[in-house]
Amino acid sequence: MEMKFYLDTSIWMDYFEGRKGKYIDYGESAFKLLIKALAEGIKIVVSDAILRELERFYSFEQIRDFVLPFQEIMVQSIATEVQKKDAEKLAFERKIPRDDALHAVIARDNNAILVSRDRHFELLADICKVQTPEDIV
Numbered sequence: 434m435e436m437k438f439y440l441d442t443s444i445w446m447d448y449f450e451g452r453k454g455k456y457i458d459y460g461e462s463a464f465k466l467l468i469k470a471l472a473e474g475i476k477i478v479v480s481d482a483i484l485r486e487l488e489r490f491y492s493f494e495q496i497r498d499f500v501l502p503f504q505e506i507m508v509q510s511i512a513t514e515v516q517k518k519d520a521e522k523l524a525f526e527r528k529i530p531r532d533d534a535l536h537a538v539i540a541r542d543n544n545a546i547l548v549s550r551d552r553h554f555e556l557l558a559d560i561c562k563v564q565t566p567e568d569i570v
Contacts, residue, residue, distance in 0.1 A: 435476065437508070437543060437545035438466070438470060438476070438477050438546050438569075439539060439540035439545040439546065440479075440483070441533075441551055442487060443550060444548050444566060445483065445487060446487075448460055448463035448464055448499065449499050459550075462565075462567055465566065466548065466566040466570050469569065469570055470506055471506055476508045477507050477508070478507075478539070478545045479507050479508070479509055480512060480536070480539045481510070481512055482512050482532060482535050510539055510542075510543055512538075516535065516539060517535065519534075519538045520534035520538050521534070523557070527557070530553060533551060533553040536549075536554075537557040537560045540561040540562075541560050541561040545561070546562045546564055547561050547563045548563075548565065548566055549563060
């Protein structure tokens with residue numbers, strides 16, 4: 434089975450903004466992950482849910498410019514009504530944000546590794562595989 438990544442919004446923001454943590458250069462880790470995916474032909478699943486979240490912080494043009502170098506490995510995914518209902522149920526049961534539950538459901542349905550640092554996803558490890566960029570690169 435081909436490997437795919439589904440990057441949480443925060444990972445995209447790490448890359449876009451070159452964010453740094455106390456001990457980790459988050460932007461550099463996100464960039465290395467994207468370069469690894471490009472070099473190895475690993476697909477990056479980008480959902481309408483991710484794009485909607487990114488559009489809260491960036492213009493369409495900014496997003497396009499950031500992702501353009503990786504366009505050849507990107508796969509678009511549109512959340513279905515079934516996925517949205519699954520996410521609502523998971524969010525309610527596990528007391529997590531609905532968007533996080535939706536990202537996990539979309540990653541699962543695309544057989545993708547969800548890449549994030551968000552602790553909410555630890556509660557969804559039975560739904561999809563979750564790793565940090567540092568786990569992968």
